[in-house]
Amino acid sequence: MKFNWDEEAPQVLDGSDEKWMHQLGRAQEDPWRQKYHIQPPAGSMNSLDGFVYHEGRYHILYQWAPFYSQGKKYLYHVTSENLAVYHDMGIASTLPQGACSGSASTMDDLHTYHTVIDGDISHQEHTVWISGTGVLRPSHTEIIMKGSPKGYGATLKDPKVWEESERYFMMLGAMTQDEFGRVLCFRGTNLETLDYLGELKTDLDQFGFMWESPELFELDGGDVLMFCPQGLDKYQHSYWNIYQSGYILGSVDRESMTMVHGEFSELDQGFDFYAPKTTCDAFGRRFMIGWMGMKETIYPTDGTWSHCLTLPRELSIEEGILRQRPVAALSTLRMDELTAEGYFDHRPKKMKDFYGDNYELTMDILENNATQIYINLRMSRREQTSLIYDAEAHTLTLDTTFSGQMPENVDGTTRTAKLDGPLLKLRIFVDISSIEIFINDGEAVMTARIFPSEKAEGVELSTELGNCYVKLSKYKLKPLYVHPDVQTE
Numbered sequence: 001m002k003f004n005w006d007e008e009a010p011q012v013l014d015g016s017d018e019k020w021m022h023q024l025g026r027a028q029e030d031p032w033r034q035k036y037h038i039q040p041p042a043g044s045m046n047s048l049d050g051f052v053y054h055e056g057r058y059h060i061l062y063q064w065a066p067f068y069s070q071g072k073k074y075l076y077h078v079t080s081e082n083l084a085v086y087h088d089m090g091i092a093s094t095l096p097q098g099a100c101s102g103s104a105s106t107m108d109d110l111h112t113y114h115t116v117i118d119g120d121i122s123h124q125e126h127t128v129w130i131s132g133t134g135v136l137r138p139s140h141t142e143i144i145m146k147g148s149p150k151g152y153g154a155t156l157k158d159p160k161v162w163e164e165s166e167r168y169f170m171m172l173g174a175m176t177q178d179e180f181g182r183v184l185c186f187r188g189t190n191l192e193t194l195d196y197l198g199e200l201k202t203d204l205d206q207f208g209f210m211w212e213s214p215e216l217f218e219l220d221g222g223d224v225l226m227f228c229p230q231g232l233d234k235y236q237h238s239y240w241n242i243y244q245s246g247y248i249l250g251s252v253d254r255e256s257m258t259m260v261h262g263e264f265s266e267l268d269q270g271f272d273f274y275a276p277k278t279t280c281d282a283f284g285r286r287f288m289i290g291w292m293g294m295k296e297t298i299y300p301t302d303g304t305w306s307h308c309l310t311l312p313r314e315l316s317i318e319e320g321i322l323r324q325r326p327v328a329a330l331s332t333l334r335m336d337e338l339t340a341e342g343y344f345d346h347r348p349k350k351m352k353d354f355y356g357d358n359y360e361l362t363m364d365i366l367e368n369n370a371t372q373i374y375i376n377l378r379m380s381r382r383e384q385t386s387l388i389y390d391a392e393a394h395t396l397t398l399d400t401t402f403s404g405q406m407p408e409n410v411d412g413t414t415r416t417a418k419l420d421g422p423l424l425k426l427r428i429f430v431d432i433s434s435i436e437i438f439i440n441d442g443e444a445v446m447t448a449r450i451f452p453s454e455k456a457e458g459v460e461l462s463t464e465l466g467n468c469y470v471k472l473s474k475y476k477l478k479p480l481y482v483h484p485d486v487q488t489e
Contacts, residue, residue, distance in 0.1 A: 019067070020042075020066060020067075023042045023043065023066065023067065023304075024041060024042045026042070026304045027040075027041065027042035027043070027304050027305040028041075028042070030301055030304050030305060031432075031454055032300065032301050032432055032433035032451055033305070033432060033433075034308055034358075034431045034432050034433060034434065034480075035358040035431055035432055035477070035479040035480065036333070036358065036431060036477045036478070036479050036480055037292070037308040037309060037310075037311070037431055037434065037480075038060065038078060038086065038308060038309040038480075039305065039307070039308035039309075040062075040064055040076070040305055040306070040307070040308075041305075042066060042304070042305050043064060043065050043066040043067060043068060043305060043306070044064070044065045044068050044302075044305070044306040044307065045062050045063070045064060045076075045291075045293075045306060045307040045308065045309075046062070046063035046064070046065055046073065046101075046307075047062065047063050047100075047101035047275055047291055048060070048061075048062050048101075048275060048276070048277050048289060048290070048291045048309060049061045049062055049063055049075060049101055049102045049103065049104065049112065049114070050062075050102070050103055050104025050112055050277065051104065051277035051278065051279050051287075051288075051289050052104045052105060052106045052110060052279045053106065053279045053280065053281045053282070054106040054110045054131065055131060056081065056282075057079045057080065057081060058079060058080045058081070058083055058279065058281075058287075059077065059078075059079055059104065059110060059131075059136070060077070060078040060079070060080070060086075060289065060309070061075055061076065061077055061078075061092065061104055061112065062075075062076050062078075062291075062309070063075065063076070063095060063099070063101065064076040064091070068303070068306075072094055072095070073094075073095040073099060074091045074092075074093065074094055074095060075091065075092045075093050075094075075095055075112070076090070076091055076092065077089040077090065077091070077092040077135075077136055082327075082329040082332075083287065083312040083327045083329055083330075084327070084329035084330055084332055084333055086480070089135055089136070092129075092136045092137075092138070093127075093136075093138050095114070096114075096116050096125070097116075098116045098117040098118055099114050099115070099116050099125075100114065100115040100116070100117060100122075100157055100158070101114075101115070101157070101158055101212075101213070101275060102114035102115060102125075102158065102159060103158065103159060103160045103161070103213075103215070103277065104277075105160075105161050105162050105163070107163050109128050109129060109130070109131075109139070110128075110129040110131055110136065111126060111127065111128055111129070111161065112126075112127045112129065113125065113126050113127075113144075113159040113160070113161050113170075114127075114159070115155075115156065115157050115158060115159060115172075117155060120154050121146065121147055121154060122147070122148070122154060122155045122156050122157070123143050123145060123146040123147070124143065124144050124145040124146075124156070124159045124170075124172070125141055125142070125143055125144070126141065126142050126143075126144045126161070126191060127139075127140070127141040128140055128141075142192075144159075144170075144191055144192070144194065145159075145170075145186075145194070148174070149184065149196055151176060151177055152174050152175065152176055152177065152182070152184070153174065153175040153176070153177065153179075155175070156172040156173065156174050156184065157172065157173040157174075157210075157212055157213075158172065158173045158212050158213045158214065158275075159171070159172055160172075160213075160214055160215050160216075161191070164254070165254075166189075167187055167188065167189060168187065168188050168189070168190060168191055168194065169185070169186065169187050169216075169254075170185070170186040170187075170194055171183050171184065171185055171186075171200070171214045171215070171216060172184045172186075172214070173210060173211045173212045173213060173214050173227065173228075174199075174210075174211065175209055175210045175211075179209045180205065180206055180207070180208070180209060181207060181208040181209055181210045181211035181227075181229050181230065181231075182199045182200075182211060183199065183200040183211055183214040183225070183227060184196070184198070184199060184200075185197040185198065185199070185200050185257045187254075197257050198257065199257075200214075200216075200225070200252070200257050200258075200259060201256070201257060201258040201259065202225075202248070202259050202261060203261065204248075204264065207229055207232070207264070208229030208230050208231040208232050208244075209230055209231040210229070210230045210231070211227045211228065211229050211230075212227065212228040212229075212230065212243075212275060213226070213227060213228045213245075213275040213276070213277075214226070214227040215227070215277070215278060216252060217278060217280070217286065219286055219315060219316070219317050219322075220316055220317040220318075221317075222249055222250065222251065222317055223249070223250055223251050223252045223259065224247050224248075224249055224315075224317075224322065225247060225248050225250075225252070225259060225261070226245070226246070226247045226267070226276065226278070227246070227247075228243055228244060228245045228246075228274060228275055229243070229244055229246070229264075230243045230244075231243075232244055234411075237269070237395070237415075237416040237417070237418055238266060239266070240411055240412065240415060241271065241294055241411070242294055242295060242296050242297065242409070242411070243274060243294070243295055244266055245266065245267045245268060245273055245274050245275065245276055245290065246264050246265050246266045246267050247264070247265060247267060247322060248261040248262060248263070248264050248265075249261060249262050249317065249320070249322065250262060262320075265322070267288075267290070267322075267324070267445070268290065268445050268446065268447050269398075269415055269416065269417040269444055269445070269446045270398060270415050270436075270437070270445070270446035270447040270448045271294065271398075271400070271407075271410060271415055271447070271448040271449070272292050272293055272294050272297070272434075272447055272448050272449045273290045273291070273292065273294075273310065273445075273447045274290065274291050274293060274294055274295065275290070275291050276288050276289060276290035276291070276310075277289060277290075278315065285314060286314070286315045286316075287312050287313065287314055287315070287327060288312070288313045288314075288315055288324065289309050289310055289311075289312050289313070290309070290310040290447070291307065291309065291310075292307060292308050292309060292310050292434060292447060292449060293306070293307040293308075293449070294410075296409055297407050297408065297409050297410055298407060298408040298409055299407045299449060299451075300405045300406075300407065300451045301433070301451075308434070310436060310447055311326055311327070311330065311429060311436055312326070312327045312330075313325060313326060313327065313442075313445070314326075314327050314328070316442075321420075321443060323441065323442035323443060324438070324442045324445050325438065325441065325442040326427065326429070326438060330360075330477075333477045333478040334360065334475035334476070334477060335475060335476045335477070335478060336475065336476045337473060337474070337475055338353055338354060338472075338473070338474045338475075339471070339472065339473050339474075340353070340354070340471075340472045341469075341470070341471045341472070342469065342470070343467050343468065343469050344461045344462060344463065344467065344468055344470070345370075345462070345463050345466070345467040345468075346462060346463050346464065346465060346466075347462065348376075348460050348461070348462040349460065349461045349462060350458065350459070350460050351458075351459040351460065351461065351472070354459040354472070354474050355457040355458050355459060356430070356457055356474075356476070357378065357430070357432055357452075357454070357456070357457050358430060358431045358432055358476075358477070358479075359429075359430055359474055359475060359476055359477065360427070360428070360429050360430075360474070360475045360477055361377075361426075361427075361428045361429075361430065361459075361472065361473070361474050361475075362425075362426065362427050362428075362472065362473045362474075363375075363425070363426040363427075363428070363470050363471070363472050364424070364425055364470060364471040365422075365423055365424050365425070365426075365468060365469075365470050366469045366470060366471060367468065367469035368391060368422070368423075368466075368468045368469070369466040369467065369468075370391060370463035370464065370465060370466035370467060370468045371390075371391055371392065371463070371464045371465045371466055372388060372389060372390055372391065372463060372464035372465075373387075373388070373389040373391070373423070373461075373462075373463055373468055374386060374387070374388055374460075374461070374462045374463065374464070375387040375388075375389075375426075375459075375460075375461055376458070376459070376460040376461075376462075377428070377430060377435070377459055378403065378404075378430065378435075378450065378452045378456040378457065378458075379456060379457070379458030379459065379460055380452070380453060380455040380456040380457070380458065381455075382402065383402050383403065383404050383452045383453060383455075383456040384402050384403070384456075384458075384460075385398075385399070385400055385402075385403045385435060385448075385450050385452070386398075386399040386401075386402075387399075387426075387428075387437065389423045391422065391423075393418075394418065394419045394420070394421060394422065394423070395416050395417065395418050395419065396416065396417045396419065396423060396437075396439055396444070396446070397414050397415070397416045397417075398414065398415050398416075398435075398437065398446045398448060399413060399414045400413050400414070400448060400450055401413040401414070403448075403450040403451065403452055404450060404451045404452035404453055404456065405451040405452075406451070407449065407451075415446060415448070417439060417444040417446055419439065419440060419443060419444065420443065421440075423439070423440065424440055425439075425440050425441055426438070426439060429477075433449055433450060433451055434447070434448065434449050434450065435447070435448050435450055
């Protein structure tokens with residue numbers, strides 16, 4: 001991916017601000033700056049607030065705090081024609097005090113929605129935007145709802161609004177007075193007169209204490225409800241993070257707002273994935289981007305710059321499974337292909353030509369009679385990020401015990417994905433401080449931030465017992481520019 005820094009971006013910070021220039025310089029020189037992920041120029045990317053396709057462009061909006069808890073928060077704007085090459089459009093607007101995460105939608109214009117907390121009361125704001133050459137300018141903002149219905153906590157969060165069958169729908173994340181998570185539904189013929197319909201009725205009566213970032217969409221003939229339940233108890237390989245992001249598949253009756261559905265599934269079995277957003281393009285393809293961070297986790301770069309976004313993923317439902325694949329356009333960024341094919345066994349095999357700290361690696365497992373497969377990435381003498389496949393259990397474990405400097409407030413150093421069958425294919429995106437693993441053509445995904453030293457570049461393969469025959473391909477990816485010219489008013 002690559003940023004083209006647009007000279008027409010709104011001006012917010014200028015070079016005469018010594019404090020900002022110091023902050024920007026520290027961030028750009030940080031050894032863990034990513035090469036091909038969307039990240040803030042400095043400061044904190046607080047949440048992904050919008051991901052929409054509008055007038056031939058994808059618009060990505062995120063909350064940005066240049067100086068963390070000090071000073072203003074802004075809505076930052078990035079666009080793309082193909083989700084591979086990006087244009088940094090700068091700051092779209094200043095966010096009001098108390099603004100929490102929100103969403104965006106496209107109707108005749110581009111719209112954003114935010115929850116704003118004022119004391120003990122939350123209200124939902126709606127902004128209409130004017131987009132000319134891709135640069136957004138706010139037209140007007142209005143409050144579309146204030147307070148909470150009876151029986152629910154004071155804070156409703158993450159408004160998601162969309163148009164369907166000539167009607168407008170809105171969903172809000174909520175918590176009952178008994179502290180159980182819910183999604184509240186609204187419907188109307190216009191945004192000014194949305195009627196309250198009550199809860200979206202599901203079988204998940206006691207499932208966490210708050211459901212954040214709800215989103216409902218149709219995909220391949222079924223309905224998908226995505227949301228982020230907080231307060232789930234860990235069970236076997238599930239729910240090990242502080243908060244979860246997941247979905248249920250089924251069918252929603254839009255009149256009674258009742259959903260018949262299957263079990264809740266996590267969208268990502270890694271450490272750092274939260275509050276995803278989706279959009280649909282002109283061809284009906286559904287894409288998703290997540291926030292590569294986790295609330296309440298403290299990362300080694302905090303105080304200089306924090307968080308980034310995942311690579312965009314195309315969604316589909318195939319044989320009852322929600323699959324996530326990297327968008328096809330990412331393949332256009334590949335450079336300098338390296339390939340290898342052959343056996344490895346219990347004797348560690350160092351892949352000397354495959355070293356690096358940012359790349360895409362694909363692995364096709366053509367034969368396997370090994371009990372366990374070990375794939376060690378970002379290796380140095382004392383560091384490694386490990387993937388461990390157990391052939392009998394059909395599990396893939398991501399182990400960050402020796403990945404370098406560790407984030408704080410994380411439960412454990414391993415995450416495990418249970419597969420429906422043998423491991424056949426991996427597509428791994430390694431960046432300076434992250435790893436994204438797509439398993440068996442998108443059957444499962446694991447995402448994590450890692451913070452190894454600059455010397456950790458090695459790749460090594462081995463087994464416990466037996467051997468394995470694989471085909472490997474490695475690619476460098478075209479990087480983003482890393483010196484943005486961000487200015488402020």
